[in-house]
Amino acid sequence: MMDYIDRRKMMEELQRAPTDIADHLETLRMLVVEFKLYAVLELGVREGNSTLALLAGIDEIGGSVLSVDLDPCERARARIAKHGLLGYWTFFQSDALAFLLETCPYYHLIFVDLDHGYDETSAVLEAYAPLVQPNGFLIFHDTVSHPELELALREFIATHDDWRFYNWLNNSGLAVCRRAEGC
Numbered sequence: 001m002m003d004y005i006d007r008r009k010m011m012e013e014l015q016r017a018p019t020d021i022a023d024h025l026e027t028l029r030m031l032v033v034e035f036k037l038y039a040v041l042e043l044g045v046r047e048g049n050s051t052l053a054l055l056a057g058i059d060e061i062g063g064s065v066l067s068v069d070l071d072p073c074e075r076a077r078a079r080i081a082k083h084g085l086l087g088y089w090t091f092f093q094s095d096a097l098a099f100l101l102e103t104c105p106y107y108h109l110i111f112v113d114l115d116h117g118y119d120e121t122s123a124v125l126e127a128y129a130p131l132v133q134p135n136g137f138l139i140f141h142d143t144v145s146h147p148e149l150e151l152a153l154r155e156f157i158a159t160h161d162d163w164r165f166y167n168w169l170n171n172s173g174l175a176v177c178r179r180a181e182g183c
């Protein structure tokens with residue numbers, strides 16, 4: 001487990017780095033910790049910025065992050081190892097939609113940061129939203145930088161009344177969707 005100083009230092013470094021997700025990383029960690037989101041699925045890793053933030057939260061409460069990406073994401077793995085967080089992390093190199101065939105459990109949080117086309121986003125929503133537990137979260141990055149993603153998301157929310165939608169406009173946009181209780 002990271003100590004408080006190491007965790008704070010890592011999160012500050014992540015937030016100060018000039019990435020298009022830096023402003024949202026503490027939010028991801030906060031949601032994991034405060035809502036006890038023990039079972040996390042991440043679609044889209046690249047160099048692991050969001051992965052590290054999610055793992056920092058899991059490190060505080062226990063649980064695991066399962067991540068999927070088309071690429072091997074070796075740099076992300078090295079960063080996660082450097083911070084001693086590999087024990088909480090499982091990685092699958094796979095297409096996100098193909099991976100669905102290999103997964104069956106429900107998740108407290110699914111974080112999506114893929115390539116953001118309308119069709120892919122709609123397909124991901126149809127496939128993965130049912131896997132989010134009641135009271136759980138489905139979070140998409142890049143709603144502002146990729147309007148077609150936001151369109152697919154808003155259409156989904158408009159036709160699924162068990163979901164609530166909050167959209168942050170900064171740092172490329174972050175949509176936080178929460179599934180209603182008892183659905």
Ligand SMILES: C[S@@+](CC[C@H](N)C(=O)[O-])C[C@H]1O[C@@H](n2cnc3c(N)ncnc32)[C@H](O)[C@@H]1O
Pocket residue numbers: 021043044045046047048049050051068069070071094095096097113114115
């Ligand atoms: C924007 S980057 C993810 C950034 C990462 N979340 C972060 O915070 O640094 C998008 C990633 O999605 C992956 N990707 C794109 N389409 C995919 C798909 N259909 N299935 C799996 N991974 C995909 C890409 O390989 C890339 O690593």
